[in-house]
Amino acid sequence: MNTTWSRFNIASLVVGFAFLYLPIVLLVIYSFNESRLVTVWAGFSVKWYVSLFHNQSFIDAAWVTIRVGLFSATVATILGTLGALAMTRYTRFRGRLLFSAMIYAPLVMPEVITGLSMLLLFVAVGMDRGIWTITLAHITFSMCFVAVVVQSRLVTFDRSLEEAAMDLGATPVTTFFKVTLPVILPAVVSGWMLAFTLSLDDLVISSFTSGPGATTLPMRIYSQVRLGVTPEINAACTILIAIVTVGVIIASIANKQREVQRARDEQAAARN
Amino acid sequence: MKSLGSFRRKFAPWNDPEAKPFIAIENVTKKFADFTAVDDLSLNIYNREFFALLGASGCGKSTLLRMLAGFEEPTAGRILLDGQDMRGIPPYKRPVNMMFQSYALFPHMTVEANIAFGLKQDGMNKADIDTRVAEMIKLVKLERFVKRKPHQLSGGQRQRVALARAVAKRPKVLLLDEPLGALDKKLREETQFELMDLQMKLGLTFVVVTHDQEEAMTMADRIAVMDKGKVMQVATPAEVYEAPNSKFVADFIGNVNMFEGMTENVANGKIEIAVAPDNMLIRTDATKTCSVGQPVGFAIRPEKIRISRKQPADATFNSAYGEMWDIAYFGDMTVFHVKLDSGRIIKAASLNAMRTVEDPFGYDDKVWINFDTDAGIVLTA
Amino acid sequence: MQRLISSIASRLVIVVPYIWLLVFFLVPFFIVFKISLSEVAMAIPPYSPVFDLSAGWTAFKDSVSKFSWDNYIWLTQDPLYYRAYLSSLFIAGVSTVLTLLVGYPIAYGMARAPATVRPTLLMLVILPFWTSFLIRVYAWIGILKPEGLLNQFLMWAHVIDTPLNILNTNTAVFIGIVYSYLPFLVLPIYSALEKMDYSLVEAAEDLGCPPIAAFWKITFPLSLPGVIAGCFLVFIPAVGEFVIPDLLGGSQTLMIGKTLWNEFFSNRDWPVSSAVAVILLLLLVVPIVLFQRAEARAQESEK
Numbered sequence: 001m002n003t004t005w006s007r008f009n010i011a012s013l014v015v016g017f018a019f020l021y022l023p024i025v026l027l028v029i030y031s032f033n034e035s036r037l038v039t040v041w042a043g044f045s046v047k048w049y050v051s052l053f054h055n056q057s058f059i060d061a062a063w064v065t066i067r068v069g070l071f072s073a074t075v076a077t078i079l080g081t082l083g084a085l086a087m088t089r090y091t092r093f094r095g096r097l098l099f100s101a102m103i104y105a106p107l108v109m110p111e112v113i114t115g116l117s118m119l120l121l122f123v124a125v126g127m128d129r130g131i132w133t134i135t136l137a138h139i140t141f142s143m144c145f146v147a148v149v150v151q152s153r154l155v156t157f158d159r160s161l162e163e164a165a166m167d168l169g170a171t172p173v174t175t176f177f178k179v180t181l182p183v184i185l186p187a188v189v190s191g192w193m194l195a196f197t198l199s200l201d202d203l204v205i206s207s208f209t210s211g212p213g214a215t216t217l218p219m220r221i222y223s224q225v226r227l228g229v230t231p232e233i234n235a236a237c238t239i240l241i242a243i244v245t246v247g248v249i250i251a252s253i254a255n256k257q258r259e260v261q262r263a264r265d266e267q268a269a270a271r272n
Numbered sequence: 273m274k275s276l277g278s279f280r281r282k283f284a285p286w287n288d289p290e291a292k293p294f295i296a297i298e299n300v301t302k303k304f305a306d307f308t309a310v311d312d313l314s315l316n317i318y319n320r321e322f323f324a325l326l327g328a329s330g331c332g333k334s335t336l337l338r339m340l341a342g343f344e345e346p347t348a349g350r351i352l353l354d355g356q357d358m359r360g361i362p363p364y365k366r367p368v369n370m371m372f373q374s375y376a377l378f379p380h381m382t383v384e385a386n387i388a389f390g391l392k393q394d395g396m397n398k399a400d401i402d403t404r405v406a407e408m409i410k411l412v413k414l415e416r417f418v419k420r421k422p423h424q425l426s427g428g429q430r431q432r433v434a435l436a437r438a439v440a441k442r443p444k445v446l447l448l449d450e451p452l453g454a455l456d457k458k459l460r461e462e463t464q465f466e467l468m469d470l471q472m473k474l475g476l477t478f479v480v481v482t483h484d485q486e487e488a489m490t491m492a493d494r495i496a497v498m499d500k501g502k503v504m505q506v507a508t509p510a511e512v513y514e515a516p517n518s519k520f521v522a523d524f525i526g527n528v529n530m531f532e533g534m535t536e537n538v539a540n541g542k543i544e545i546a547v548a549p550d551n552m553l554i555r556t557d558a559t560k561t562c563s564v565g566q567p568v569g570f571a572i573r574p575e576k577i578r579i580s581r582k583q584p585a586d587a588t589f590n591s592a593y594g595e596m597w598d599i600a601y602f603g604d605m606t607v608f609h610v611k612l613d614s615g616r617i618i619k620a621a622s623l624n625a626m627r628t629v630e631d632p633f634g635y636d637d638k639v640w641i642n643f644d645t646d647a648g649i650v651l652t653a
Numbered sequence: 654m655q656r657l658i659s660s661i662a663s664r665l666v667i668v669v670p671y672i673w674l675l676v677f678f679l680v681p682f683f684i685v686f687k688i689s690l691s692e693v694a695m696a697i698p699p700y701s702p703v704f705d706l707s708a709g710w711t712a713f714k715d716s717v718s719k720f721s722w723d724n725y726i727w728l729t730q731d732p733l734y735y736r737a738y739l740s741s742l743f744i745a746g747v748s749t750v751l752t753l754l755v756g757y758p759i760a761y762g763m764a765r766a767p768a769t770v771r772p773t774l775l776m777l778v779i780l781p782f783w784t785s786f787l788i789r790v791y792a793w794i795g796i797l798k799p800e801g802l803l804n805q806f807l808m809w810a811h812v813i814d815t816p817l818n819i820l821n822t823n824t825a826v827f828i829g830i831v832y833s834y835l836p837f838l839v840l841p842i843y844s845a846l847e848k849m850d851y852s853l854v855e856a857a858e859d860l861g862c863p864p865i866a867a868f869w870k871i872t873f874p875l876s877l878p879g880v881i882a883g884c885f886l887v888f889i890p891a892v893g894e895f896v897i898p899d900l901l902g903g904s905q906t907l908m909i910g911k912t913l914w915n916e917f918f919s920n921r922d923w924p925v926s927s928a929v930a931v932i933l934l935l936l937l938v939v940p941i942v943l944f945q946r947a948e949a950r951a952q953e954s955e956k
Contacts, residue, residue, distance in 0.1 A: 006765070008758075008762075009761065016755065017759075023793055024792055026795065026796065027788070079669065079670045083670035090663075090666075093667055099667075099671055101945055102678050103674070104944065105941055108889035109893075109937075110893020111893070111910075112893050112933075116913065116926060117930070120684045120923070120927065136677065139673075158374060163363070163370075163372070164377075165378070166343075166364045167363050168390030169365075169393030172663065183379060201784070201786055203787050204914075225900065229794050237785070244785075245780065248779075265421075265424040269425050269429070
């Protein structure tokens, strides 16, 4: 593998990453702006964060968002993992084509369609709209993302581990909980994180499926944004960005350390 | 009395008509869609036997092993283990354990936990599990590594954990899928003997699948040579090598010179074969009953052919003239390729018993080859 | 007993997610279709006939007989709708090409970077994807508006004298889509390029192929599966995009996602918005099926 930096490669990476990060960085910087005018820098201040924490409607929305996120991510992870198992372990069952279509389609389905169709379902069965309908909708689309993440781990899974467990007397159910699940756990955890973030970030589907009293943070931010850019929204966005960034960075550092430790162990094992 | 090769031990229940097979494979066929992996195969394996299934990849040996373990069900036929029909019994209820080619060690468990896994599934109590695990760890000499996880072990250590885990439950039969395949050559040779000792010590029946003939010859009491889902020959290693029953087996095991000819004379326990293309006459012990004028094959191993510069005393039979074409030096032995006038290459091997040789053979030397009447074997299949 | 549990468990693995998706993903589409055949009513829910299972078969037949294609006819008569569809396809298509032009060099640069920094670069591309879509679109408002940061910068640098009008135009929508969907395109291309054996390019050059020709003859064809997957991942959701045209586009920016949203939330015309959704889905069926087949094939080949 040729690993020398060519000038073209460096230029495309620098320009590309500047494009990706500059808007976010500017947004974060201006959340600390003294002035109410978002585009004029008037000195450093955290007053927008203070006012944000006194804004009850934001706090309520944050709570709704977190509850929906935790619950929907957990259920979506269970369903998505089952879906991934069904896709990889049972190559032939009736309706498999439809099943895989239903797993992949939500990944690209325009959100307005998913949102509208879910809402019409809830109305048709006479379900009161609110935090539960949002949760059901979030479970449905995020389970497909979990399924894809877990599936990509399962295709490289060494099936002989499961056969070994059964050969040693473990029933298929025991085998799943004692061998399969622990081995694919990192993928299941990242599936959960993905589902949680998707739920945290969703605006369109939540807007369709919510009802009175159930406003999520993105819905709150959206209705504010329509009225114009304010430093308070910048502050709210910055908090969300910070939570996600810290989470992702911690996860990837932990991952990296595990890999480094593993490489070191393997080297040590090869020596003795 | 003369006999073939050497005995490993005085153990031959397959010659005893009274002995009951421990594993009886009866007319087993296994089909995957339209591919027949195992084709109407019957085989008896006896208690405490070290049995090897030998064949090239795709010959059906692994499928047969997986049917014994219960991962595959036969399409037809049945498998009896200690008299009990195994049909429909899932792998986790069979009294057999398997050592996997990839070892399949659980990556999230320590050495100890891996070995204890099967015992826990049996609901054995904690104290007994601890005793048994300790015993197994001692058996495979892994005392220093009990708390390690698989990725912290070397290849040889992993192999021993896999072995300990598979025998911990004291299965009636241990199945081994290419048990030494992942080890390097030197370690493989050592481990072969360890496996044999372990089998003796534990008194278990071992069924090993391998594509490595040396491995099978070294370890097994008997070898089943497989091809295209069928057993070609079942015999002791010495019989398979010295008395192959077919051209396939003769060719598959070791090196061989194969001649195709026509019988000319059958008398007094000797057969004379005319090999027309090489203008050669072979006179050999009648290892098969043949009639005159029958097309037959004649197989002879390279180490049973002599090379000399002088013409042998009786050059009517079993000799030919040619030139030295290639010389391959292996250290312990040298293999010579002699090109006959007909263009055919004959392989002859000689042991380098002395450090120094007077007047060694060189390329293009004119030489004679010859062999004795009991050196080769007549093949009709 | 154990075997019974096992066989039930193995059924559940398939049945539970299957039924969930049938109920919450597939069935709703039929409901959307059915409502698209209904008429607006001043009621709750605001359409008739209402589908009532408890009323029995005759009532069902009765309500079926009241179905009408009026909403679809309406969609063809009002130029707003078909222009919105065409405009959505156009904007999504142009944006996909632009995203590819921006994304391919990034993916290429990442795949050719030293192996030690590759994981970091990968994380840097994924990180924005974890941040809210809404926030990322919002960030551009402050940059693109007339008194925004971009105009301030360009005027400070004396590139322009009067502020450019970018916000509330299609240009802003293109920028927003390229920006938001960039990781979706970079990742599949990167993984295709990273898997590629670089000695293939060296072999081509050794056989007398200049570097640029080697790129077009070797590297690009081998990255094509990633390019195709990435383009689907951008194009399909972009056609139905709502947030970007709503926040960055202007009144003349027609996109079907925005039209649907307005029909639903502003006009409260559920049947027409359902009809809009059905047509949009029909437009997207072909690309979705192609995408799903490409993904399934990629999964199979990895096994």
